[in-house]
Amino acid sequence: PHHDIYSIEDLAQLIYDLKQINPRAKVTVKLVASSGVGTIAAGVAKAKADVILISGHNGGTGASPATSIKYAGLPWEMGLTEAHQVLAMNKLRDRITLRTDGGLRTGRDIVIAALMGAEEYGIGTAALIAMGCIMVRQCQSNTCPVGVCTQDERLRAKFTGSADKVVNLITFYAQEVREILAEIGARSLDEIIGRADLLTQVSRGHADLDDLDLNPLLITVDGSDRIVYDRSKPRNVVPDTLDAEIIRDGARFFEDGEKMQLSYAVRNTHRTIGTRASSHIVKKFGMRNNLQPDHLTVKLTGSAGQSLGAFAAPGLKIEVSGDANDYVGKGLSGGTVVVRPPMASPLDAGDNTIIGNTVLYGATDGHLFAAGRAGERFAVRNSGAKVVVEGCGSNGCEYMTGGVAVILGGIGANFGAGMTGGMAYVWDPEGEAEEMMNLDSIVTSAVSHPHWESELRGLIERHAAETGSRRAARILQHWETERANFVQICPKEMLTRIAHPLSPESQAVPAE
Template sequence: MALFQKEAHKKMVIAMNRLHGQSNSGEGGEDEERFHVLPNGDSKCSAIKQVASGRFGVTSEYLCSAREIQIKMAQGAKPGEGGHLPGGKVYPWIAKTRHSTPGVGLISPPPHHDIYSIEDLAQLIYDLKNANRDSRISVKLVSEAGVGTIAAGVAKAGAGVILISGHDGGTGAAPRSSVYNAGLPWELGLAEAHQTLIMNNLRSRVVLETDGKLMTGRDLAIATLLGAEEYGFATAPLVTMGCVMMRVCNLDTCPVGVATQNPILRKRFTGKPEYVENFMRFIAQELREYMAQLGFRTIQEMVGRVDLLKVKDKKAENIDLTRILHVKNTNVCFDSKNMYDFKLNLTKDCTILENQLLDALKKRQSQEIDVQVSNIDRSFGTLFGSDITRRYGNSLEEDFFKVNCYGSGGQSFGAFIPKGLNLSLHGDSNDYFGKGLSGGKLVVVPPEGSVIKAEDNIIIGNVALYGATSGEAYINGIAGERFAVRNSGAIAVVEGVGDHGLEYMTGGIVVVLGKTGRNFAAGMSGGIAYIYDPDKTFYSHVNKELIEFTNVSQRYDEEQIKKWVDKHYQHTKSAIAKKILDNFDVEVKLFKKVIPHDYKKMMNLISSFEQQGLSKEQAKVEAFNTFKKGV
């Protein structure tokens, strides 16, 4: 999304929707205005919504607008690496889509912080299926040695589509070290994945897709014979839109206005949706001709028929391709009868929340209910939250539906819940609490009658609020490691966090009323944190590379601390919050403020332009232009 300018991407999307194909949003999110159909019937909404490690713009609305949700584990151009978008390319409209700050650089973590095993991947697939029960869930893997074994795990985890991405495609903005150390050709990974899935009786459960500079109908014919049913294109459609392969995408200097956000260069863009439509029709026609020559009427008949491929005698006489052209059990392909069953109808969202709240939801009537939960109730609230999003977006009032939960929350409790839904948990919660929070409210307090000292005990697991974009969370106890990783807009109050808190955070406010663990604020490029530090030990825990931390001295900061600590007390009756509020003028001096350098400069610039009479949006544009010049 950030790589290609809006007009180029929009026209590509329109073309694919006209053809009943699918375009991919990429990892940068998508502007909310694209979710609505144009007056002429065209749609600018990408059918495939990507969920990558940065979780940029991954909101409930974003996920509900998808026909397919793709988890990007890797890409052929730079396997195993994250991404970095320099501040000079984070234009105001890019920042809006990514829920970040104009002019401030963005970092995508190398790994997904909620995926360290196939079981973790299965949990994310389950989360996303709850966030949009009508969508396919796909997983993007890179072509590499051993990808077949990974593909088998992905199929068992419940994915509906597995994409094998080759080394020859990918982004033109990748650094040189990545381009020269990329993955393998798609042919190798595709053949291995197809054969391994067959050996494990998993091939009929998933659709197999491939990409990586597919250019002709012949490429598609070979891909099909090696095991693919679907295909991804990027380079060729871009060329039809005017790309001249200058390979300067990373410099923001594209001479034909395709891969740039520079307003002057963008005027040179002349692409039209019809160009992409024509190209795709020609590709389809060429594939039909190859199919006719081979005697096939459908793609399904053709999948995996490697017996119809042969090695060119002279050009490949010294190459052993027998493992690629393995012919045992040919023509095994996806069968919809064997799709993974998530059993969503058995979840508490269906059996309790929808049963008790559906009438109120339809009539837009506020309601409060009580529910018993246990740690097997994964992604609790997510499916009902998607029902709210489909009907009302983020337009409901705060706490419109309140669910009082009693017991232990399972993994991903409250993931992606939208504004209007309040989940108050009396007990504790597992990992991934509040993942992708999208405007909802989460409260966790120890169960009634508990004798533990809340502020000294862990009450929620690791990687809470990962990728949160908005909403509030009040946690009466300590959180595990990597709290609020990639938070870009949520407000959270917690009474202590483990190691690596607030990694890669780009927005929002986090108030920590306790210890922070090691490596706090690593990669943090936006947002503000207030740390209660009566023991004066915080200095040794913070990662100082991108941030500054100071004593709280400004009136604004004192007001923010009091506001959120007071709300924390109102929701949780926290003992430590009460102690701070009862002697606030003294206790507030014990707080430290953490703020990233560039974020602070940009917010000051925006504020100064607003004081000159500019609107907030105009101020952001002027601040970005000023900041980019190095002023």
């Protein structure tokens, strides 16, 4: 779920989520070298990333189109120096490991990158060429003439690369770096990181080239030469969430697999609940475990913060009596999340928002039941989770590739845009839903096939049981008439793979 990062807050939350899964891991954020990249790098550092990679315009694998290689981004030197200077000026440089790549070809390039502020260096293209790549840029066509990137056995037989060739390349890099360091009187790369004062502009005796003023690249920020660059451990540790208590209180579950139920009061500062617990579940029992869906049930009362149940694993069930913020079920991986209003609430759940935006973003498996409306970008890139909500905002089910979404209420504009898999059902008694759909990607129909009707009714029944939804109960009570109010949404792309599942004459029941 990293493709649609729209703000530094989104990025900070994703970094927080990842560090809850594995506190020891280093999180790297890749930024294209461009004007203003220093400001972005400062935001990334404040978001508690550990490594910032400044990628120049002159790298890329053979799979990159020539237009991307030639016309995207700036030289790594420009992006790297800006990022290093801005971070140093804002006293953020010691929080971050700076890495650069994008056309590093020689040991001299590595030394220059160090002098400009980089601590780590990527040499992917050169290593690929050492393995035998000749950069014909047709990787995607399965016709690589030297057998580097192909599944054709005849072409693969031409591959002559070996690990020794890459080792040889790196050895030569190291030798040249040591020779240059000796010439300038330094004992290690760490001693010269950020020492731009050791660089000078070379006159080439050419009017056009000598008109360039490279002085902005050669500025040394006060104090940057005194930063201690320790790359041995993550520098940006994020605070624990409620999961620290869950893991402690649920010791009998995590150690012996005993079925347990835990209860907590929450507020919106409790973020990413269930994520570290899921990490422990996978470590102990495996991703494909034999745990019951509610083997560990965590009951929450109040307003949960962002990323409730992010990446939740099989065996974990989270129940919220209250509401939840954005990113509920982000990357959901087999767990179950239930969100319902408090028992004493006088509000009609179906007319009020109970969970925020980007719900189930990138989910792969599991269930979500919410007795209320979801915000915008609901179930975007969902590829396997099954969900029932009572309305959603714009861009619902965008780029969905799998799973099932049932919406018992109104939808926002652009529903189903880019949808290529999965199935959706919208309760539409007023006949207004189709106006909000992106019909370039999807087709609509009444729910006529017994297989799809059974799937739809089964999910609504479970939704009613899990959340106590009054709307779901009314629909089930009058099912014979309400069934006609549902619109089934199927991606056009699926129609080419299955035997017209929306047709009442079809007896084929395709795989989910």
